[in-house]
Amino acid sequence: MTWIALITLGGIVALDATSLGQLMLSRPFVAATFAGALVGMPLEGALVGALLEALSLGILPVGAARYPDTGTGAVAAVGTLGLSGVQPTAPALLLVVVYGLLWQRIAGASVVGGRYLNERLVRAGRPGERPRLDRLIEHRHLESIVIDMARGVAITSVALLGALVLPFALNRWALPGIAAALAISLATAAVLAGTAPLFADSRRARLALAAGLVFGSLLAMSL
Amino acid sequence: MKRLPTSVRWQVFLRSFAIQGSWNYRTLQGSGFAYALMPVLRWVYSDTERLQDAVIRHSTLFNAHPYLAGIALGAVARMEMDGEDPALIERFKTALRGSLGTLGDRIVWAGWRPACVLLGLVVLLSTSSAFMGVTSFLIVYNAGHLRLRWWALRIGFDGGRQVGELLRDAPLTRWHGFVVTTAAFLLGTALPLIAAGALTENRLDLPWLALPAAAAVAGWFMGTAARLPALVLLAVVTIAGFLVHVVS
Numbered sequence: 001m002t003w004i005a006l007i008t009l010g011g012i013v014a015l016d017a018t019s020l021g022q023l024m025l026s027r028p029f030v031a032a033t034f035a036g037a038l039v040g041m042p043l044e045g046a047l048v049g050a051l052l053e054a055l056s057l058g059i060l061p062v063g064a065a066r067y068p069d070t071g072t073g074a075v076a077a078v079g080t081l082g083l084s085g086v087q088p089t090a091p092a093l094l095l096v097v098v099y100g101l102l103w104q105r106i107a108g109a110s111v112v113g114g115r116y117l118n119e120r121l122v123r124a125g126r127p128g129e130r131p132r133l134d135r136l137i138e139h140r141h142l143e144s145i146v147i148d149m150a151r152g153v154a155i156t157s158v159a160l161l162g163a164l165v166l167p168f169a170l171n172r173w174a175l176p177g178i179a180a181a182l183a184i185s186l187a188t189a190a191v192l193a194g195t196a197p198l199f200a201d202s203r204r205a206r207l208a209l210a211a212g213l214v215f216g217s218l219l220a221m222s223l
Numbered sequence: 224m225k226r227l228p229t230s231v232r233w234q235v236f237l238r239s240f241a242i243q244g245s246w247n248y249r250t251l252q253g254s255g256f257a258y259a260l261m262p263v264l265r266w267v268y269s270d271t272e273r274l275q276d277a278v279i280r281h282s283t284l285f286n287a288h289p290y291l292a293g294i295a296l297g298a299v300a301r302m303e304m305d306g307e308d309p310a311l312i313e314r315f316k317t318a319l320r321g322s323l324g325t326l327g328d329r330i331v332w333a334g335w336r337p338a339c340v341l342l343g344l345v346v347l348l349s350t351s352s353a354f355m356g357v358t359s360f361l362i363v364y365n366a367g368h369l370r371l372r373w374w375a376l377r378i379g380f381d382g383g384r385q386v387g388e389l390l391r392d393a394p395l396t397r398w399h400g401f402v403v404t405t406a407a408f409l410l411g412t413a414l415p416l417i418a419a420g421a422l423t424e425n426r427l428d429l430p431w432l433a434l435p436a437a438a439a440v441a442g443w444f445m446g447t448a449a450r451l452p453a454l455v456l457l458a459v460v461t462i463a464g465f466l467v468h469v470v471s
Contacts, residue, residue, distance in 0.1 A: 020241050020244060021240050022289055022368075025361075030361065033356070043353045046347055047422050050356075053340060055450065060333055062324075090423040094457065094464075097457065098461045115246055115247050118245045118247035119247035119248055121245065122245055122250060133278045134274055137282055141244050141245045141255060142244070145241060145245075173461075174468035174471055178431070180464070184423055185418055186453070186456060187438075187454070188422065189435040190442035191449050191453045193438075193443045194445055196443050198406075199406040199407040200407045201403070202404075205403055205407040212409060212410060212412040213411040213415060216345075216412035216414060220416050223421070
């Protein structure tokens with residue numbers, strides 16, 4: 001049942017990314033938390049999602065740009081972690097984050113494939129079928145949406161097979177936990193700081209950033 | 224002036240959520256635009272032949288930010304109702320689509336969305352509550368999102384071909400300034416929490432903390448280009464873990 005719930009979530013998340021809604025259920029942070037709730041580890045899911053979120057915050061879906069499908073990758077990462085039954089230690093988080101990043105790329109490539117398919121679908125609904133072109137356009141449009149959901153379901157189904165491999169891989173990963181934690185902190189801190197130019201483009205924003213750094217440091221010391 | 228029935232307005236609003244449903248590299252959002260506008264076209268053109276012509280005209284190339292596409296949908300709906308020349312409507316759509324894309328990318332994708340994500344992350348990392356983190360993000364983000372979509376459609380309907388003037392007077396730029404300043408504060412708050420290892424169970428002590436702090440400074444100077452070396456680092460450490468096992 002959990003597996004079915006996860007692949008359904010994968011389909012919903014794939015839809016939300018572009019085709020329908022864009023309510024941001026497809027943000028890695030949200031998708032991973034929902035996936036975590038389904039496998040009984042919402043906090044761990046949220047933390048993996050936060051990691052993937054930090055790594056993808058600077059990706060902007062501008063125009064016809066090709067970008068990774070971050071939500072589907074997040075469901076794959078957390079679903080794999082939960083179904084595998086391994087403890088969410090720093091090495092396990094590192095492995096599932098890398099696994100999630102890989103599936104973000106694969107799912108992103110499938111989005112491009114889906115768009116070429118849409119092109120053929122929409123082109124098929126042209127002059128020859130003129131009598132009720134309005135109905136045809138609606139039909140083809142809804143068909144494209146269903147295909148996009150099926151794409152998400154298929155990608156998630158295959159990605160979750162990683163749960164069979166994760167315990168085996170974790171037993172063969174031999175660096176100390178601090179190395180994994182440090183790699184995660186270094187990578188996320190660098191990428192997150194790299195998004196600063198998006199916001200800190202004025203004196204007022206730079207002051208706000210500095211105030212945030214002080215506040216965040218105090219918060220980090222108090223937790 | 225004819226008034227569009229409320230039910231038709233609502234249909235266009237709901238369909239605008241699926242405007243990218245058949246996004247493709249030839250017409251981009253073109254067929255999605257026709258799909259969203261269909262209730263208006265059916266209401267305006269009772270004659271099937273004229274309806275088919277209108278559908279063909281509106282399923283050509285179009286692209287805009289999905290949240291602001293409502294401005295074009297509303298304005299085009301008004302122009303169709305007013306019986307404007309189809310060539311003029313086509314030129315109007317062409318003129319509008321570029322600016323709606325740029326404006327939406329700037330205020331939503333590069334402003335509102337990252338600001339709300341950072342809010343969610345800060346709530347998650349400071350409360351250790353997944354529920355609080357995600358719900359704070361979803362509620363705040365979608366309050367702005369839904370408001371923006373409805374506003375966009377409304378000023379489109381109200382303004383018609385004059386919608387550019389309403390858009391110029393809209394407080395979007397002022398609002399964007401406030402959002403990015405808030406995002407900068409939230410980014411500053413999130414960075415020390417993440418650098419200290421709040422995302423894993425291994426909290427980093429002071430000597431180790433210098434490394435993520437240095438990485439954050441490097442990231443600041445590299446901008447979005449920092450993503451590639453960060454991903455390479457994660458891949459290298461992952462592979463190194465397996466190699467160490469093989470060697471030992």
